[in-house]
Amino acid sequence: MKNLWTRILDELSQAWIVTLKDIKVYYLRPGMIMFGFLMPFFMFFSFSVRRNMAAGEGMSRLLALTIFFTAAAAGPFIIPTERRLGTYDRLLAAPMSLFTLLLGKIAVGAFFAIAVSSIAAIVGILFLDASIAQPALMIAGIFIGSFTFSTMGLIFGSIPTRNPGDVQMPSTLIRWVLLFVSGVFVPLSEMSTVARGISYISPLTYAQDLMNHAVLGTGELALWLNLSVLFLSGIIFLLPSIKLHQRGRVLGY
């Protein structure tokens, strides 16, 4: 039992080392700034300009958008880049499990999203005079959402390829599609029955509704449902990542 506990602590420590290294190496890389930082803000402003939107409503949408887009940007950029440079082999050959490595990579995207969405929240509160109905829920939502969507990004990063472009394009495309069906730009209450049915498939729907609860104090779905779906999605998204990595080891990536 003691050995198992030591091993768990050891693996968690390894994951943290990978995360710290990636923060140093990748956070200021153009790919991360473009896809993880600038793009969600550009998208938000291009859709919100000339619309009469209350500060709180705007902030709720911006938070969901940045959590989603930023967290999911890291995996598709970092892992194929590391595969191309050969540095991923160093990590795969290191004494840690695949799960530990993936945990480290998930944390990289999640922390990036937490940082970017915190900036969005601070700007909203200080400059737009937005009020937060449930600050603790907002912080919890940012954390859970960031980890869930970082895990989603990891699926694309796990596709066996050494070319970041091969996965960034499809991952961006899918993220765009999800944005339009998840109540970010068109609220759930204004959607048709069919569109609403489709929106329930997307985990972003639950992140947006969670942010509505946190910032506006009201949402279309039950709070427990939003939290549960986001939490479970994060776990479910890990499975294809592990499978794709195992496939990569069979194919030689």
Added chain:
Amino acid sequence: MSHTIEVHNLTKIYPSSGSGGGLLAVDQINFKIGKGEIFGFLGPNGAGKSTTQRMLTTLLTPTEGQILILGHDLADDAYPAKRQIGLVPEESNVYTELTAWDNLMFTGRLYRMSKTDRTIRAEELLKDFGLWEKKDVKAEEFSKGMKRRLSIAMAIIHKPALLFLDEPTPGLDVQSARTIRALISQLSTEGTTVFMTTHQIEEANQLCDRVAIISHGKIAAIDTPEKLKQTFQQVQSVEIAFTSSSEGLEEKLTNLPNVSTVLKIGDKWRLYTNSPPVLLPHLIKFSEEENLGILSLNTLAPSLEDVFLQITGQQIGTISNEPSPQKSGMKRKKGNQS
């Protein structure tokens, strides 16, 4: 535990994208490597060298077979084996955004070294590898040789019992290559087992205790370099330089008794034979008849390169008909690396 590496019936078939059976890259190979041994893994491109090394370092899943590293079966639990492995891939995989020091600190942490241990070891390695003055410089500013040295330092910071080196010296300047060769010898003396894949046959000849030659996914030969050379006495040769030349010289030399192949190397002719004592009198008589003065004359035992070419099915002297001596010398070298 008697061996550092034990490989039993190791096979790798890369799955094909179509309905075919896939690509057989490594075919039922077996070998054992002892502690402190420098083991060279030679073979032409596509023979299965890198595939084998990637399986031994857990980067690639074998289709079949068993790998024991320091007594640990990689299929069951690779973790204890991984802690004792160092890996230097063909391309130096340092983090160019980090300084030399940060690269070493990161690797030290990955291998669970204490702060004191990794600091002492990093300083020692950077000084040994001539990188101490550049410790706070980002690796993106390093030359290829410096990156290579840093990559090796990262692989050995945790003092691994087993070091994998993939093509350690190609493309490096003479000084860097020498430093790396000296390091490999030193590591072996200290008890580290070195598994080295290389195209540099002379390097393998100088460094390795044993070599394996892999061809078409199978191990075609495995022994010490000297024993391998003795096995291939038919590739002995006589090297001669004449003071002058004559028309059709190559054809005339080829027609001498016991000559299998003639190769022009720079200003010399190399005549491959299974019996230099039989050939020599004929060669001297020929030079007198043709009025060709002899500038130098040497008999050569088979080189590891000759053995390699024989085993891998590449013909000795296949490019000996090049018109220019300089060209043929250059092309032969290139041919040997293919």
